[in-house]
Amino acid sequence: VRGDYDDRKVFLGMLDAIMQVEERLRKGKKVTNIRYDASYDQICTTIALISPRAYSTIRAEFGGRGLRSMRLIRAQAGQFRPGIDTVNFDAAAEWARKLGWSGPFILSVDDTKITAALRSYHDGEHWRLGGVHGVVHTFSSYEELLELGKVEKDQLAEKVSRSRVTDNNYMSSHPA
Incomplete structure (x- = not known):
């Protein structure tokens, strides 16, 4: 690969995963504890969330983290608390910082009351x-x-509202 694919990080991560798996198998080692490229690992996690069965096929062919490992990582990443809580705002700000995001984003909560199914x-x-x-x-x-x-x-769901936050530069170049 002469550098033609430098901007294709997921593809390069997949190639790296394939090479690591093949090298371990050639040496007679297990294919556990492999460090996967972050871009490849992220796309694998997304596919696994959409269809675990499809991901199992991809993993068998190209390698990748196991479903159990993905669940453990998601559990360690933490979740938002129910309702409006300052801890949620702090967690969202921290996640945005770690992702390098400095733009706007929305936190919302849906506290509609829904009648229990009878x-x-x-x-x-x-x-x-x-x-x-x-x-x-x-x-x-x-x-x-x-x-x-x-x-x-009074037992029906309350109003549902939606919000939209956009970048001002986008709005000026794409009027509604």
């Missing part, structure tokens, strides 16, 4: 209506079931 079932003696939360109701007719299934207005 399910009817027969316990051998009575018909019952219940869900994950709340009281299980007994009913004996279809009309009673319809009454139990009515949802009060």
Whole structure:
């Protein structure tokens, strides 16, 4: 490779992975604890998130981190806490800093209240209506079931809103 592919970091990472795997196999060693190129590792993780089965095929052919290893790394990276919490803002700012991002980004939270799914079932003696939360109701007719299934207005989801943050340079060159 004469430098024609220097800007194709994922491709070069894949070639590096293939060479490392082949060299280890040639020496009779296991293919564990290989250090993969960050660009290749990132695309592998993305593919594995979309389709673990497809990633298994790619991994068998080109090499790559195992699914268990990917899960461990994601678990160590941490997650946002539920709700609006200053820890979430600090974590987002730190992640942006580590990625070298100095532009705008959005943090949002969806606290809509959604009515728990209701399910009817027969316990051998009575018909019952219940869900994950709340009281299980007994009913004996279809009309009673319809009454139990009515949802009060205050139990419906609240308004859902969306926000958009854009770069000012983009907006001036791409008017809406």
